[in-house]
Amino acid sequence: MVFSSEVFLFGFLPLALALYIAVPGAWLKNLALVALSLAFYAWGEGRFVALVLGSALVNYGFALVLWRLPGEATRARRLVLAVAVAVDLGVLVWFKYAGFLADNLTFITGARIGRDVALSQVYLPLGISFFTFHAISYVVDVYRRTSPARTNPLEVVLYFVFFPQLIAGPIIRYKDVAAQLARRTVTLGDFAFGARRFVVGLGKKVLIANTLGVSVDRVFSTDPANVSTALAWFALAAYTLQIYFDFSGYSDMAIGMARMFGFRFLENFDFPYVAGSIREFWQRWHISLSRWFRDYLYVPLGGSRVAPWHVYLNLVIVFFLCGLWHGAKWTFVLWGMLHGLFLVLERTGALSRVTATPVLRHVYVMAVVMLGWVFFRADSFGYALAYLRALVHQGPATTLGLRGVVDHETLLVFAIGCVLATPLVARHVEAALRDESTRWARVAFGAAAIPAGLALIFVASTAKLAAGTYNPFIYFRF
Known part of the structure; x- marks a missing residue:
């Protein structure tokens, strides 16, 4: 069950x-939230509720x-923490990386690894990457004494299974x-904010992402040999x-629903495509993962408190694992390492000429x-x-071209997406709402235009869902 489905929206x-x-x-x-969350998870992944x-x-x-x-029992506390993290990571490695590791060991050694236990057929539980990170966060925060351990197990279960963030953060x-x-x-203000945020996320997902997808x-x-440049x-x-x-869009829906149930989640995106460096990009993209x-x-x-070479090594390790966290494929690892490489280059100052002006900085970031x-x-x-x-040379005359794939609706949505991916519209709306000289217009806008716009987004989104079957979530299996 995904958020942008009719059974979820109306049931x-x-x-x-x-x-x-x-x-x-x-x-x-x-208790109600835990029961609802387990039912939500069981709908799509009943075998892994336990x-x-x-x-x-x-x-x-x-x-x-x-x-x-x-606190003075340092060794004992470190041992317990190490065991807890090892158990959490062990479960993640088994379900998500066992086949990947077996295939690579087979390639390296020439001996077939895991033939009898069919490691490549291990099924990936929904949301395991997310709830594993929640588990590690919980035990580490308690170990550091930044937050107390819960004595009520129901509260811990709720932290793990709360359905808005359970399967994709x-x-x-x-x-x-x-x-x-x-x-x-x-x-009432919390509920209204949550509902608005949910509808905005639904529109981003269904009207823009699905159309382009x-x-x-x-x-x-x-x-690619048959695709024009x-x-x-x-x-x-x-x-x-x-x-x-x-x-x-998924994050907006999760944040909105959480607010309707009384939880205040931190923001997860902040217009990442306006970043002027890869470092800034990661301060704006999937912020919860970066943190x-x-x-x-x-x-x-x-961190950054060590020698420069050690900082560079730390960045490489982090982004190697960041790529691997996204999926058990070398393409994800290469994606992560690419970002890690450019973060290192930015720290060394090697890209100072490339990023000399705001325009060059933006071109550089978007290119990377x-x-x-x-x-x-890519699948491989x-x-x-x-x-x-295919990006750098024109294929033969028989290649698949723009006219054969892209229709007018897609072009329109693409143009709208380019605008909405920047803070341009949001800033103008916020400035207008803050302008005391147009107080009457602000009141009218807030009372009529915003609700009408949200209603239009909701109706258009549900109509599109009812009319088609294309409705994947890219992060659904991470």
Whole structure:
């Protein structure tokens, strides 16, 4: 069940909200949310409900031990933390990387690894990358004493399984929601904000990402040798927009729903395509993932407090693992390493001439980001290289061209996406709303235009969902 589905929009979500509002008391509300979240997960991944619950309860136990051990028991606390993290990562490695590791060991040694246990057939549980990172965040934050361990297991289970962030994030650090797990309040303003944010995310996902995705999928399922250069560039630019509106739309919906249930999640995107450096890009793109790697890997490795060569090594390690986190394929690893390489180059000052002006900086960032998306989207390294070749030379006369793939609706949505991927519209609206000289217009705009616009987005989105079957989430299997 995905957020942009009719069964979720008109069945699960209204039922969940009604039940949450109806039940009295914080404990019953938490119990209702846990039950709803497990039902949500079971809808698409019933066989792994026990895995998610088990992960939550095992880490609940580890955290209690860490919290009750005295601060001076350094060795014991470190041992418990190491075991907890090893268990969490072990589960992730088994389900997500066992086949990948077996295939690579087979390639290196020539001996078939894992023949009897069919490692390549291990099924990937939905959201395992996300709830594993939640597990590590929980035990590490308790170990660091930044937040207390929960004595109520229901609150820990809620942190793990809360359905808005369960299968595709955002990645919520425990310390950011620790105080909200036991008791929350939902005002009318919170509910209205959440509903607005949800509808905006739905529109970004259904009206923009899905529309562009049809053309993108057609091009990336074609042999690059048969794709014209113009179409290759258009499809890459369209994918650049698709992945942004797909994932940021999902994040908007998650943040909006969380607010309707009383949780305040931090922002996950901040117009990443206006960044002036790769470092700034990662301060704006998938912010929750960047913060997780910073807090739980980069800083423990020494962060920026060590010698320059050590900082560079830390960046390479972080982005190697960042790429691997996205998927058990070398294309994801190469994508991560590409970003890590340019972060190192930026720190050394080697790109100072390339980034001498704002225009050059923006061109440089978009070139690196779009180059990276080729590897991220490609099914194999060979396909990625072939696609890069298609970007720099025109194929034969029989190639698939723009006219054969891109229609007027796609071009219109592409143009709208280019504008909305920048803060231009948002800044103008905010400036107009703050202008005291147009107070009457602001009141009228807020009372009529915004609700009407949101209603139009919702109706158009649901109509598009009812009319078609193309509705994937790019981050759904990470």
